[in-house]
Structures are given as structure tokens and as C-alpha cells.
Amino acid sequence: MKFYREDTRTALSAKEEAQRLAFAPIAFQASKSLRDLGILAALGNAPDSAASAKELAQRCGVTEYGVAVLLDMGLSAGLVIWQNDKYQLTKLGQFVDFDPMTIANMDFVADICYQGMGELTEAIKHTKPAGLKHLGEWDTLYQGLSQLNQREKDSWFGFDHYYSDRSFPTLLTEVFAQDTATLCDIGANTGKWTKQCCQHNNDVHVTMVDLPQQLAVANENMAQAGFTERVTPFTCDLLAPKNPLPAGQDVYWMSQFLDCFSKEEIVSILVRVKEAMKPQSRIFILELFPDCQDYESASYSLNATSLYFTAIANGNSRFYMSHEFLPLIELAGLSIVKQTHNIGLGHSLIECGL
Template sequence: MSFYQSPLDVTAFDAKFEAQKIAFAPISFQVARCLLKFGILAHIDEAGDEGRSLEAIVERSQLSEYACSVLLDMGLSMRLIWQNDTHFILDKIGHFLLQDDMAKVNLNFVHDVCYQGLFELESSLKEGKPNGLKVFGDWETIYPTLSELPQQVKKSWFEFDHYYSDHAFGQLLPLIFKSQPKHIVDVGGNTGKWALACTSYDPDVSVTIMDLPGQLKVALKNAEEKGVGNRVAGYRCDLLDEEQAFFDSGDLYWMSQFLDCFSKTQILSILKRTAQSMTANSELCILETYWDRQPFEAGAFCVNATSIYFTAMANGNSRMYHSKDMLSLISQAGLFVDEDIDDIGLGHTLLRCKLKP
């Protein structure tokens, strides 16, 4: 990790400006979202180097001159756009906000899932509960009720989740099928995307998805629709309940973006139960984004920000981990890491684990 190891090299003058950016960050966020939402950045982009006048922007956006001008002025201050006499021209940051898929997915996730609830971060931190989740319902954690979230919230949640795992799948399939698994157990398999990727990659493999009932219903419907209902099975479970039996005849256990949904104590319990279900020939593959394993500082920023979603919205006690924490839990559960591969997809790490001899 080449970042966070020394003080930031910045003048006091610039640091003071950065502090103001933080103080006004929610305002900047909403302004950027509205500039996108009302099509203003796209309209400016279409004009290229010539740019657009305020009048043209008002006419197209159907907002008042007042509304457009406050957004544009703040857009200048955020360096999304620049001004050439009377015309506004898209600047580089505005370009990426407009064109970069990752920025779009992250922004929608923060707005739809996190924004309102984040007001409760302070109490969530004190109580260890996702108090922000109250904006959607009176639930203890987000997971059992994922499928009941309001439509737009659900859409942004799934797009965020899938964006990161989807980018990793292509690279992962040959790695995973190297060991020729016949039966994969996808723990926390969600809507079945990985199960479907596996069944289309290998015509002989079967997959059992372990998940909560709401997610399993969607996953099994998706498998039926793709014509692989006979090779994708569901195993209903709440992995927080240690009394519930763990699925035990898989030769490859798969946990993708799953263990970050739990506290360290809960992870240890899940890993121990997984280990008890494994044989000397089976393996456990853990795919996660660790903030210390990100190739770039931008990745660590996004991963650490995502931890705060877990604190205020998801369950109040989980997070994106430092890889050392996960390695220690794996060892405590009686497993060892046979292969440790970084830079998969968008900053994922794959840990292939086996039972300690």
C-alpha cells in the first residue's frame, strides 16, 4: 500500500480549503446529483468546447433561471464546469461524473440508500445499531428485508452490489474452475448471479445457494428463467443462527462480498461452521475488497466509505476489513490460505482456503 503511510503533502492554505469542502460536502453532493438529474451536465457536454449559455440551459432544463444559476455557480466552485465569458463548458471532473459508470453507481447508492439515514451515523456508532435504516422501516438489519425496500432504493442497492461483483466474475471463473468443482455452495448467493455464471461456464457443475428466504426466492426464479433450475438449488438459512445446520456436501464453498456483512465474532462463527462442513479435498474461496489491498488511493477511499453504509444502514457492526483481520479470522477458524490473489475486478482479493492439516 503506497498511501496513508505519511502526512499529506499540502499547504495550510490548501488544507483549509479541503476542510471547507468537507464542511459543505452534502451540499456539493446534492448539487452534483441535481446537475446530472436535470440533464444540465449532459446538455453542456453536448456543446463541446463552445459551451452553453445560461439562457440555453434554462430553456432546455425547464427549471427557473434562479434554479439553474445556483446549480451552475456551485458547479463552477466544484470544478465540474468552467466558464468562458457567458458560456459554461464541461471540465474533467464533470466529464467523469457524467460518463464514469462507477461514479454513477456509487452516487445513486449514496443518494437512494444512504443519504437520509446517514444523519443517524452518530447514534449508530454509539449504539452499534443501523439507526439510519429507520428511514425505510423498523428493521434490525437490512438483509432480511432487502426485497421489501422501496423500488428505487432496492434498484440502487442491487446495482451497487452487482457492479463490483460483476466486474470480477470474468476473471474469476477460470481461476475457480481450475480445481474442477462439481458442487459449489454459494454462501450469501443473493440473486444468483454467480450461480448463473458458473452454470453457464461449466455444463456439469451444480450450485447450492445458501441465503435468507427473500433473496432465495429471487435467485431460484432467475435460475428457472435461465433454464438451469435443475442445477441451482436453494438452502434457506440465517447464518447468524448457530443452531441452524450448514450445508455440508459442497466441494467448493464460495463467499463473495459476503463476510463484510458481519462483525468479527460473527465471521469467526460462520468460518468455523464452514470449516466443519469441509473435507481435506474441499476449499473455501473468499472474495472481498480490503481497503489495504486497493491498488489506488481512490479504491481505499470508496471501500472505507462503504464501511459507513454498514454502520448506519446495514447492521451497525460490520465493515470492509483490513486484510490482516480476515487472515487472522481464517486461521482462528482452522483454515489456511492456499492462494492469495489481488487485483481481481475492481480491487477484489481472492483468498483460497483449505482445512489446516
């Protein structure tokens, strides 16, 4: 919360910022159009990263009107500046066009969140993902991930994996610092973490826990990787409070998983993990906490993504503040053994035990 303790704006700057907020959806769409139509790339490849609307229209196959009206909004958004009767690409414009993080975030917002966020007020009122209907007729998004169209899949998984993948080297070292013969990957999704574990340790056996739709994809990925003999699928809907988890595993692993549930559901899941554990079992929880970030833009992104959970994913979960999340572990009867923050792109790893 260190970024949000003071109101530093003057009345004038606050009113100016309010107008930018009012037109933010238009600025977003203009920025994405400038990227997708190749206008930013063409501008960046021009001599001195500068060109007229007419020159860019010829290079991009877009009308001069279209180029000009988008780039004029680009001026206001800070993507370009105007010098010597030409548009010139700014550092911000370069990041929008080339930066992998920005591309992953923008595609996720455009293809998964944009339409559904119009239902946010309704979602808040009824604690239901009212915006999910723009993607499909499911109770939660997780039931329909495998049924998204290809662009939506690419954007969702591109966003999810961009952040988790960069943490893998550190996480594998931490998890396998002790002998680990069996690992339970709760919320296995496509099986990416399971695959990493099997590649890292030739002896480990992994049990993947997820909904049947996700396990079908994960099983196929395990078969392609040649790990079928060391991986066991375990179908389980953890929203059903009586559904148990595989017993007696050395490690229980949950990566960006518990943020998909309400506080009450998190406690229920952790209680079932506790019931399944043997005395020496270890639990690892990988999460993103907005109040544990080094940069305000990271907190901003996480707080925004929380509203994706609200309006689209399931209606009742979020990226929790650490001071809200950590007490849930103890409420489930578990002890926090170790906390490690700022892994990869801002992840926190919580090790727990009995």
C-alpha cells in the same frame, strides 16, 4: 495503508479543505441535481461544451435561476469552468454525467445512504444500524432488500453488481480449474454467481444459501434461466451460530459476503464452513480490502462504504483491512492456500483449505 502515512497539507490548505468537507453534502446534492436535470448533458452537447445559463434553461426546462445557482456550485465543485461569459464542462463534469462507476456510486449514496448517514453517531454509540429506519423497519437491511422500492433496489443492486460482475471471468477460471461437481454459494443473494457457474460448467450442481427473502428472488431467477434442476436452495440465517451449512461440497464460495458480519460472526461462519467440508473441499473468499488497492480513490470509496454497513446495513461490519481480516481465517482453523489481488475492480480472492 500506503496512501495514508503522511500529513502533507499546510495549515492554509488544511483549513481550505475543511470548508470543502463542511459543505460536501451540498456539493454532492448539487452535482446530482445537475446530472439528473440534464444540465450537464446539455452542456456537454452544446458547441465546445459551453453555454450560458439562459441557453441551458431553454434546453432543460429549468428556470435560469435554477441553472445558474446549480452551476455556480458546479464551478466550486470543479464540474464546470467559466470562460467567455459561458459555463464550460470539465473532465470531472463529464465523469459525473457519463461514467458508469460514478453513476453507480452516486445513486447508491443518494438512494440508500444519504438520509441514514445522519444517524451515524448514534449507530457508532450503540453498534446498531440506526439509519436503517429511513428505508424500513428491519433489524438488518438484508432482511428488507426484497421490500425496497424500485429505485432503491436499482441503486443497491446496481452498486453491488457493478463491482462483482467485472471479476466473474477471472473467478470462474480459477474456481473451475479443478473438477468441481458441487458448489455451495453462501450468501447467494439474487443468484447471479450461481447462474454464472451453471452457464460456465454444464455439470456443476450449486446449493444457494441465504435468507428466505433473498432465496425467493434467486429461485425465480434460476427458473427463468432454466437451471432449477441443478440448483438447490438452502435457507439459513448465519447470524444464528448453531445453524449448519450443507456438508461435503467441492467448493464453498463467499463473494462480498463476510464483510456483512462482525469479526466474531466471521469466525463463527468460517468454523461452520470447516465443519461442513470434506478433506479435499476448497473455500474461496472474494473480498475488497482498502489496504490492497492501487488507487487512493478506491480506498476512499471502500472506507466510506464501511460506514454504510455501520449506519444502515447492520451496525457492526465493514470492509476490513487485510491485516485485520486474514487472521480470522486462521482463527477459524483454516489455512490460506493462495491470495490473488487486484481482480476486476480491486477484489482479492483468498483460497483456503483445511
